[in-house]
Amino acid sequence: MRKIKYLLIVLFAAPLWHACNKFEDMPETSVNERINERMEEYQTYLSAAPFGWKAYLLTKSGLQKNFTFKFDDKNRVISTLEDDASKREESSYRLKYLQRPSLLFDTYSILHKLADPNPNVYGGEWSKGMESDFEFAFMSASANRIELKGLFNESKLILIKATSEEDSKNTFVDNAKMINEIMKLRTYFKRTTIDDKEYEVDFNPGDRKFALIYYVDGFAKRIESSFYVVGNEVNFYTPLVLGTDTIKVLNDVSFNTAGYVDVKLGAVNLKITEAIEPLYYDKTAVTRFWASGRQLSFTPWVSDSKKDYLNDASITAGTGLNQRVAILGYNPAYDLMGYAADYSLYFGTAIAKTIDVNTGLIKYSFLGTVGSIPAAYRTIIIQTAQNFADPKGLYVIEKGASKYDLVTASDARKWISFGPL
Amino acid sequence: MKNILRKLSTALIVLLSLSSCKKEETLDASALRLGGDKWEKNEVDNWVYNNLTKPYNIEVKYKWDRTELTMNKTLVPPKEELVIPVMEAMKKVWIDPYEFIKGPHFIKEMGQKQFVMVGSVEYNSNGTVVLGQAEGGRKITLFEINNYDKANKPLIRRMLKTMHHEFAHILHQKKMFTPLYGQVTPGGYDATWFNYTDEEVLKMGFISSYARNTIEDDFVEMIAIMLVSGKTDFNAMINRAGTGKAALQQKEQYVRQYMLETWGIDMDELQAKTQEAINAL
Numbered sequence: 001m002r003k004i005k006y007l008l009i010v011l012f013a014a015p016l017w018h019a020c021n022k023f024e025d026m027p028e029t030s031v032n033e034r035i036n037e038r039m040e041e042y043q044t045y046l047s048a049a050p051f052g053w054k055a056y057l058l059t060k061s062g063l064q065k066n067f068t069f070k071f072d073d074k075n076r077v078i079s080t081l082e083d084d085a086s087k088r089e090e091s092s093y094r095l096k097y098l099q100r101p102s103l104l105f106d107t108y109s110i111l112h113k114l115a116d117p118n119p120n121v122y123g124g125e126w127s128k129g130m131e132s133d134f135e136f137a138f139m140s141a142s143a144n145r146i147e148l149k150g151l152f153n154e155s156k157l158i159l160i161k162a163t164s165e166e167d168s169k170n171t172f173v174d175n176a177k178m179i180n181e182i183m184k185l186r187t188y189f190k191r192t193t194i195d196d197k198e199y200e201v202d203f204n205p206g207d208r209k210f211a212l213i214y215y216v217d218g219f220a221k222r223i224e225s226s227f228y229v230v231g232n233e234v235n236f237y238t239p240l241v242l243g244t245d246t247i248k249v250l251n252d253v254s255f256n257t258a259g260y261v262d263v264k265l266g267a268v269n270l271k272i273t274e275a276i277e278p279l280y281y282d283k284t285a286v287t288r289f290w291a292s293g294r295q296l297s298f299t300p301w302v303s304d305s306k307k308d309y310l311n312d313a314s315i316t317a318g319t320g321l322n323q324r325v326a327i328l329g330y331n332p333a334y335d336l337m338g339y340a341a342d343y344s345l346y347f348g349t350a351i352a353k354t355i356d357v358n359t360g361l362i363k364y365s366f367l368g369t370v371g372s373i374p375a376a377y378r379t380i381i382i383q384t385a386q387n388f389a390d391p392k393g394l395y396v397i398e399k400g401a402s403k404y405d406l407v408t409a410s411d412a413r414k415w416i417s418f419g420p421l
Numbered sequence: 422m423k424n425i426l427r428k429l430s431t432a433l434i435v436l437l438s439l440s441s442c443k444k445e446e447t448l449d450a451s452a453l454r455l456g457g458d459k460w461e462k463n464e465v466d467n468w469v470y471n472n473l474t475k476p477y478n479i480e481v482k483y484k485w486d487r488t489e490l491t492m493n494k495t496l497v498p499p500k501e502e503l504v505i506p507v508m509e510a511m512k513k514v515w516i517d518p519y520e521f522i523k524g525p526h527f528i529k530e531m532g533q534k535q536f537v538m539v540g541s542v543e544y545n546s547n548g549t550v551v552l553g554q555a556e557g558g559r560k561i562t563l564f565e566i567n568n569y570d571k572a573n574k575p576l577i578r579r580m581l582k583t584m585h586h587e588f589a590h591i592l593h594q595k596k597m598f599t600p601l602y603g604q605v606t607p608g609g610y611d612a613t614w615f616n617y618t619d620e621e622v623l624k625m626g627f628i629s630s631y632a633r634n635t636i637e638d639d640f641v642e643m644i645a646i647m648l649v650s651g652k653t654d655f656n657a658m659i660n661r662a663g664t665g666k667a668a669l670q671q672k673e674q675y676v677r678q679y680m681l682e683t684w685g686i687d688m689d690e691l692q693a694k695t696q697e698a699i700n701a702l
Contacts, residue, residue, distance in 0.1 A: 074461040091501060092484065094460050106485040108500040108540050108567060117495040117541050127544030128495050135487065151487070152495070 039101055045143050046071040046095075046103075051162035052078070053146075054171040056228035058237050059114055060131035060153040061124060064208040064226050066171045067111060068162070081110040085172040100137040103148060109134075115153070133157070156237050160230065174229045179205040181232075184255040186304040187412040188397075188405070189275035194242060194265070200279045201272050203261075205229070210250075212240060215280040276412040278395065283360025286396040289404045289418070290355060290362065292329030296402065296418040298337065299324070301387050303414045310380045315339060317346035326418060334367050337385055347371030349385035361393035361409055387414055460484070465504050472512065477529055481508060483538040483566075490539065490562065497540040499566035504538065507569050507580070510702055511536075514581045515588060518648075518694035522686055533591055535560040540567040549615045553583035555590040577702065582649040585695075589641035598679045603636040605671050610635060623658060626668025643676045647688060651696040 027034065046053075052070030059065075066082040077093045091109035096102050105111050113122040114132035124130040133150025136157055140147045146159040162168035182205050190201040192212070202211040202224075211224035225236040234250040241247075251264040261272040300312035316322055320342030330336035331350070338348035350367040366385045373381055388394065392409035399405055402420040462470075465483070473479040482489060485498040499507075516528050533555065542565045543551035554562040563583065568576060606626040614622075614633040622630050632642035647655050659669045680686045 076461075092460065092463075094458060094484070096458060104485055105498075107483065107498050112497045112540070115495065116497050117544055131495075134497070135485065 035097055035101070039095055039097060042101055042103075042138060042141055042146075043073065043095055045141055045146065047073040048143070049161045051164055051168045053159040054162050054168060054230070056158045056160075056230075056235075057111075057114070057132065058156045058226050058228070059133075060150075060155055062207075062209075062226060063114065063130050063132070064228055065114065066175065066228065068168050068171050069159070077105065077109070079105075079109045079111055080172075081113075082172045082175075085169070098135075098137070098151065102151065103136045103138065105134040131155070158228065158235075170231070174231060175205065175208070178229045178232070178234070178253065181253060181255045182261065183305040185261060185272065185274050187274040187276060188302075188407040188415045189278050189412050190272055191275045191279065192263075192270050192272045194268075194270065195245070197242075198279060200275075203272065210234065210236065210240075212242070213279070218280065218282070220280070274412075277409070278397070281360060281395065282398065283357070285398040285404070286355055286360050286362050287357070288398065289396045290328055290353065294328040295421055296326045296328070296404075297324055297421045298326045299417045299419075301384060301414055301416045310383055312380055312384060315377045315380065317341040318344070323421070325421065335364075336370060337381075337388075338370070339381070345371070347373045347381070349381060351385050351388050356393065359393070360396070362396055362406070363390075363393040364388035387416070390414075458484070458486075465501060468505050469508065473508065477516070477532055479532060479534060479536065481536045481538065486537075489537045489560075491543060494543050495541075496543060496564075497567070499538045499540040503566050503569045506571065507538070507563070507566055508536070510571075510577065510581065511584055513702065514649075514695060514698045515584050517698060518691055519686075521694055522690055523684070531591065531595065533559055533561045533588065537562040538566050539564045541565060547613075547615065552579065553587050555587035557594075561587045571702065578649050578699065581699065582645045585645035585648050586641050589644040590637065592644075592684065593637060593640060593679075596683050598640055598683075599675060602640055602672065602675045605675075606639075606668050609633055610639070622665075623662040623669070624665045626662070626665035626672070628658065628669060628672075639672070640676065643672055644680075647673070647676065648692055648695040649699070651699075652689070652692050655692075 029037070049071070052068050055067040055069050057065050057067060068080045070078045071093065075092050075094050076090060078088050078090050080088050087110070089109050091105065092107045093103065093105050096104055111132075112134050114124075114130040115134055116122060116129045117127050119126050119129060122130055131153045133153050133155040135151040136148035136155075137151055138146065139149050144161045148157040148159065149155070150157070162171075182203050185203075190203060192199050192201050194212075197214065200213040202209070202213060202222075204210070208226055208228065209224060210227050211222050213220050213222050215221070223240045223242065225238040225240055227234045227236050229235070232251070232253050234253055236248055239246045239248045247265060250270075253261060253263050256262045256271075259274065263270040263272060300308035301310060303309040312324075317339040318341030323340045325336075325338045325340050325345065327336045327338060330338075334350040334352045336345075336348050336350060338345045340346060348370045350370055351364045352367050354363045355361075356363065366382075366389050369378075369382065387408070388406075390408040390410050394406040395409055395412075397405040397407060399417070402418075404418045405415050406418070407415040469481045469483075473481060481504070483499050483501070483504045490496055516532070519527055537560065539562060545551065550564075552564050554564075556562075561584070563580070565580070569580065570576060609622075609625050609627060611633050614630050617625075617630050617633070619629050622628075622633055625633070627633050627639065627642075628646050629642050632639040646658075650658070659666055659673070662669050677688045680688050680691070
């Protein structure tokens with residue numbers, strides 16, 4: 001009995017000693033000291049960049065914009081936005097420990113325009129704007145690269161230390177150069193092969209989005225990310241995951257005169273090639289596109305990746321709101337490609353369709369003009385109509401609700417988009 | 422005896438083991454950067470200190486601090502270069518007239534102690550926007566600073582009206598006005614005030630559409646509009662109120678009485694001084 005009592009005493013006291021045990025690996029400094037150290041470190045990183053930082057922002061609404069920031073150690077920052085690379089604006093910033101160490105751009109600057117809830121400032125939704133941020137938490141930081149996440153909208157902001165004035169200026173030219181390279185691929189459809197698997201590529205340097213598409217039982221699987229361009233690198237905000245592979249960046253992206261785009265994926269060389277037909281074609285899309293009496297808006301034709309190569313944008317039908325309106329089945333014999341101003345049709349062209357349900361293609365023939373077309377626009381408007389008359393017909397690619405792209409089936413080098421009015 | 426010894430030794434062991442866990446720590450005020458935000462003072466900070474903080478104990482928060490604002494709304498900070506112009510106008514049109522009539526201590530004692538400045542307006546889901554907010558007689562949040570433009574008189578009047586509106590809230594939060602005020606147009610108050618225009622509600626006996634929100638808002642809208650519009654414009658509004666005229670006159674009477682009897686302020690004089698200041702901007 002006595003033994004049991006002693007045992008109990010020992011048992012009771014043991015955990016008390018045990019509670020006093022320290023993990024040996026704990027740092028000697030306190031949490032607070034470490035936070036302060038970290039904050040000072042971040043401050044040093046920011047202000048120790050004589051040529052400033054190249055900054056790549058992705059807002060919650062999907063808008064990607066490039067900035068440069070130059071921080072000093074007196075809470076001042078000079079910002080430039082790609083929209084006007086000659087404009088430098090000074091405002092204030094400070095580092096503050098919130099849930100995490102955070103960088104606050106604490107008075108208004110061009111960065112705030114994207115976050116302004118008034119849609120008249122930089123577009124976007126009423127009361128939300130482009131859903132951007134100006135308060136960011138540090139997610140990772142080194143002397144050359146800082147990754148930040150917006151506290152309100154979770155925008156992503158990547159800062160890369162500029163190595164020279166020239167390097168800093170490149171922030172605003174790299175993307176245009178990339179567009180130039182990619183536009184040398186002339187076709188609507190693009191493909192690549194990774195690990196022996198073929199993918200359709202949707203490389204859109206205009207919207208700064210990249211997607212790989214593959215098909216499983218006729219259903220498209222799309223792996224997509226917004227990107228920012230540094231030099232000839234395409235960097236993804238969200239890494240693309242293909243099975244066990246994760247793609248964070250495409251290196252050395254450049255057009256090869258042999259007619260494809262060269263890409264380095266780590267040690268692997270990839271080719272993004274032109275394709276004149278889709279990897280998988282949804283033959284039923286045409287039946288959802290064409291319905292008698294349907295009205296859709298249409299964009300000018302793209303040829304060899306060049307937007308509005310006919311200069312259709314020069315056309316003014318009349319005063320007020322000018323719109324391009326396609327009226328399918330305008331007449332039992334034809335569809336009308338019309339030009340309207342203030343909701344009245346002014347002129348247009350008539351094109352007659354035949355749908356081949358077996359191939360899922362739509363074929364058109366040019367019938368003639370409707371209304372009196374001003375002489376200055378005649379060539380453009382007639383060519384617009386004649387482009388529909390591809391001898392093999394047109395692919396109908398469904399892009400979303402009431403959104404379709406029509407692509408020439410013979411070479412896929414011309415396409416036109418339809419959307420809701 | 423043995424038992425007592427044993428118990429004593431047990432207690433000792435337990436006690437010793439407990440005390441060995443006690444840690445002593447010196448509290449460090451610099452931890453987590455307590456003691457407020459710090460930044461290099463510039464011209465704006467110095468102006469605010471010399472013109473508002475030192476004489477009136479008023480703090481102006483123009484640098485972004487989300488904790489002062491509605492957490493789930495999209496808002497932006499003000500443009501730095503507009504802080505001094507706005508606060509200067511505010512001082513001339515709000516502080517100076519009261520000071521002229523009531524002497525230097527009135528604003529020091531009554532005035533709100535903190536101004537929070539926001540660049541944009543705050544959007545509500547019902548389609549309305551918030552232009553200003555007063556909290557507990559202490560803090561005023563001023564929105565849409567970034568739209569400030571000296572040449573745009575209607576906008577300036579609107580911003581200054583917000584200031585007077587919020588200050589009037591503070592006045593009645595300190596000393597309440599007569600309950601009879603709420604009996605003038607008792608059926609007219611409605612949380613969906615935004616469905617009517619300012620002109621429409623005049624006929625209902627309200628000086629602005631927002632005045633229909635609550636009795637308190639009605640009261641402070643009267644004060645703000647009397648001051649910012651001036652006597653002539655205000656009387657013109659009452660004269661075109663038609664069926665609402667009598668009610669508005671009654672309300673005006675209560676306001677004048679309240680200001681004179683509670684605060685010793687002659688509204689005519691305050692109106693004249695405020696107008697003088699607005700015209701001189």
